[in-house]
Amino acid sequence: MGNLTATRPLQPWTAPTASEPVSATLRLPGSKSLTARALVLGALANGPSTLMGALRARDTELMAGALRAMGAHMSIADDDRWLVRPHPLVGPAHVDVGLAGTVMRFVPPVAGLTDGRVTFDGDPAARTRPLGPLVGALRSLGVRIDVTGPGSLPLTVLGTGRVTGGEVVIDASASSQLVSGLLLAAPRFDRGVVVRHVGPPVPSAPHLRMTVQMLRAAGAAVDDGTPDVWTVEPGPLSGRVWEIEPDLSGAVPFFAAALVTGGEVTLRGWPRSSAQPVERLRSLLHEMGGQVSLSTAGLTVRGTGTVHGITADLADVSELTPVLTALAMLADSPSVFTGVGHIRGHETDRIAALAREFTGLGADVTESPDGLEIRPRPLRGGVFRTYHDHRMAHAAAVTGLAVPGVELDDVSCTSKTMPEFPALWSGMVTGGN
Numbered sequence: 001m002g003n004l005t006a007t008r009p010l011q012p013w014t015a016p017t018a019s020e021p022v023s024a025t026l027r028l029p030g031s032k033s034l035t036a037r038a039l040v041l042g043a044l045a046n047g048p049s050t051l052m053g054a055l056r057a058r059d060t061e062l063m064a065g066a067l068r069a070m071g072a073h074m075s076i077a078d079d080d081r082w083l084v085r086p087h088p089l090v091g092p093a094h095v096d097v098g099l100a101g102t103v104m105r106f107v108p109p110v111a112g113l114t115d116g117r118v119t120f121d122g123d124p125a126a127r128t129r130p131l132g133p134l135v136g137a138l139r140s141l142g143v144r145i146d147v148t149g150p151g152s153l154p155l156t157v158l159g160t161g162r163v164t165g166g167e168v169v170i171d172a173s174a175s176s177q178l179v180s181g182l183l184l185a186a187p188r189f190d191r192g193v194v195v196r197h198v199g200p201p202v203p204s205a206p207h208l209r210m211t212v213q214m215l216r217a218a219g220a221a222v223d224d225g226t227p228d229v230w231t232v233e234p235g236p237l238s239g240r241v242w243e244i245e246p247d248l249s250g251a252v253p254f255f256a257a258a259l260v261t262g263g264e265v266t267l268r269g270w271p272r273s274s275a276q277p278v279e280r281l282r283s284l285l286h287e288m289g290g291q292v293s294l295s296t297a298g299l300t301v302r303g304t305g306t307v308h309g310i311t312a313d314l315a316d317v318s319e320l321t322p323v324l325t326a327l328a329m330l331a332d333s334p335s336v337f338t339g340v341g342h343i344r345g346h347e348t349d350r351i352a353a354l355a356r357e358f359t360g361l362g363a364d365v366t367e368s369p370d371g372l373e374i375r376p377r378p379l380r381g382g383v384f385r386t387y388h389d390h391r392m393a394h395a396a397a398v399t400g401l402a403v404p405g406v407e408l409d410d411v412s413c414t415s416k417t418m419p420e421f422p423a424l425w426s427g428m429v430t431g432g433n
């Protein structure tokens, strides 16, 4: 179960080392991104929705808690089935965003539609994550927001029950979620929205496509035919059944284990056609020495035990950077990753944190403004700090497969998206799965 508090005790963990190739067939929890969007769209719809295979973890529990605080009815029928019954949105309410980018960027636009005050705050690290462009955009769409601190959090949305909407210009180069948040609530704005991005490229294009795809599935009229411009018409959203796919980013450390150990990992329950960037992952893992195949058994990755270095622009799959960095550390040639300057604003400054922690294990790695350069050499065990970042923990776990004595200062941060990570991982490495 997701741990909802920011002050959970640190849980030190020694990453298990693989003595033989891993061989596992796993069923992993649902996608954080699909679950978050389905919850928001469900709360804004004109009828009930059911989420099948929803992710139950800290980020999605915080999302459900936020929407519930504003009046939506959310219940968990069983582990796999969440029910959402929309209800008029009301304040006053308080939203704890935790460290969830989805909650801090998707919920303030919804709060604009409530009749009342909605206050927002989160973990200390959330206060430094980029939110200002969303605050500016919402204000220009007619939402009153008070920002009380030096950053964008804590903030208060003074909802009036309606949002005018219309045209807005935003610099969303810090996070695609700034755009997704505006689009998800926009069918309920009086005039819908036209969002125009101006600035350096918006990262994470597949997540924007997911937003558009899910809005359309809920009945919204969306035009994304012009680069960097998204139009959402005002109109009703329908309740529906959402089938949530397993989380691709959460699956990547497990796939990486197949590459590092020369083993084979199959994830069950993979759809034939995915809303997540499977093809991009397939080509990255293929270049690094793995084989990816999709069959009725699921999505399978096979490795040879030899990992190759790569040069890649990871802007569209930036949340994979930590695990790909761990793979690059164990490769037979150097790697250069670019295009991910914005991950300095993820759960932690991931570029700096990866460079610092891998250097501590003896790595030869340099930071660039928008990425990392890795020249593999033998690593040693040691303490690896995770900075409350689940994907730092994943990177350390992958490294530990080949390097004995990688000691994470805290593995509880994996509860953000996969509370069962330590157990699943240990089971895979020791052959229990």
Ligand SMILES: O=C(O)C1=C[C@@H](OP(=O)(O)O)[C@@H](O)[C@H](O)C1
Residues within 6 Å of the ligand: 032, 033, 034, 036, 101, 102, 174, 175, 176, 177, 180, 203, 204, 207, 318, 319, 342
């Ligand atoms: O919309 C989403 O669900 C997400 C978008 C991406 O954010 P950024 O564009 O900030 O990288 C991704 O990294 C994050 O994990 C999830």
Ligand SMILES: C=C(OP(=O)(O)O)C(=O)O
Residues within 6 Å of the ligand: 099, 100, 101, 102, 319, 346, 347, 391, 417
């Ligand atoms: C960047 C991530 O999360 P968030 O949704 O909090 O931005 C992530 O999960 O890698």
